[in-house]
Amino acid sequence: MNGSGRSELMRIRLKQFRRKLRAAAIVFIACVCGWFVMELEILGVRVLAPYFGSAVYVVMGSVIGVFLLSLSAGYMVGGWLSRKTNSKRTLGVNLMAAGVWLCAMPFFIEPVCDGIFNVGLDEKWGSLLAALVLFGAPTLLLGTVSPTAVRWLTRRASDSGLNAGLVLAFSTVAGFAGCVVTAFYLVLLSMRHTICASGVVLVALGATILVQAAVQAGRNLSSEAEGKTDEQIPENRHSFYSIGD
16 A cells, blocks of 8 residues: 555545444433433432422422423424524534533422422422423523424434434433432532532533534634635736736
8 A cells, every 4th residue: 555545545544433422422412311300300309309309200200290391392303493593502502501501400409399389389299390490491401402402413414323323322321320329429518519610511501502603613614714805816826817818
């Protein structure tokens, strides 16, 4: 194999490696969000129990119902946003917004729950409303990740089903891990610190995606500028030699 053949082979392998690394990063983002969705769901029962009781048919049913409803809305919104050209930037903003919400949540749990309790609603509708106010927005934002991840992974229509299964499988396994770890260990720690730490991780992840999107946008602009320059050079030379002639 000559030198040009080796360089071409190295270029192809490097391109394949970057593609696999990109796919792993996308799946990792989906897994992180799957973890935090289940972590927040488990902690949500502990958050509402002091105000509305810990009965399975009341608080737990309210929390699970709100999470299912919010995720379904997030999936729909995420599917719509994934079609946009700036989907990466949008996803970064969504993750940062969810992280900021979690960081601030420990400071407004008590006012929200006390306010809803003082309205006079019974424990069923009171816990449902409190769960919706506290957990609806961040769960919806986290729900936008999976459809976007599937869109990013899909290069051909025939791979869409495989990519959807891959994202759902890995994010669900991550959610299982988050559920077990939270129920067995994290629930014993400070709820305020656990929620705030989760928010910080989401903010950092969203900021990383935004930075990467900005870098990629800069590269695209640079490539477009170089392409325009290359196109203009022959015209300028042609004009120059035409004048000389």
